[in-house]
Amino acid sequence: MSELTCIVCPRGCLLKVMEGTAGYLVTGNACPRGVPYAVREMTDPRRMVTSSARIEGAVHRRLPVKTSKDIPKGLVLRVCEEIGRLVVQAPVEAGDVIIRDVLGTGSDVIASRTMERVP
Structure with a gap:
């Protein structure tokens, strides 16, 4: 039980x-x-992933991201590793796809916040 x-x-x-x-x-x-x-x-345990990715050319150094839908629990760490390898270039709009179909899960990694480009 x-x-x-x-x-x-x-x-x-x-x-x-x-x-x-x-x-x-x-x-x-x-x-x-x-x-x-x-x-x-x-x-089939599943989880949403929320994390942050490096971003260049924005006022902040980290961009909050999340999966567009839940993914298999066993892939959460691998998805976090994929996000950790990213370097996103500003500008980014909330909802922009950062990684499409991450690890073949059918879920995209999307930006959770808009970040304008700064000089």
């Missing part, structure tokens, strides 16, 4: 998940959204 804290809504239910022959049995959820969350967390 595994225990998870549900993060789908603000309630933060303590979910108990047991694997059976017919799938997963989830208890402790106050709303129906906890069941799919628990099953997905047990079968």
Whole structure:
């Protein structure tokens, strides 16, 4: 049996998940959204990545970035390594794609902030 804290809504239910022959049995959820969350967390855990990349020609030296959607949990460190190798050139608009389809995940790394070019 595994225990998870549900993060789908603000309630933060303590979910108990047991694997059976017919799938997963989830208890402790106050709303129906906890069941799919628990099953997905047990079968295919995913995470959003937020980080910062180096930027040249801007007032700040770091550009906040994030993935456009969640990625497999096992690839989080590799995605962070890819971001760490970047040197972005200003100007950048919030939402600009910095790395398209990072590591073949189907998720882009996008800028979280606009940074103008400075002399």
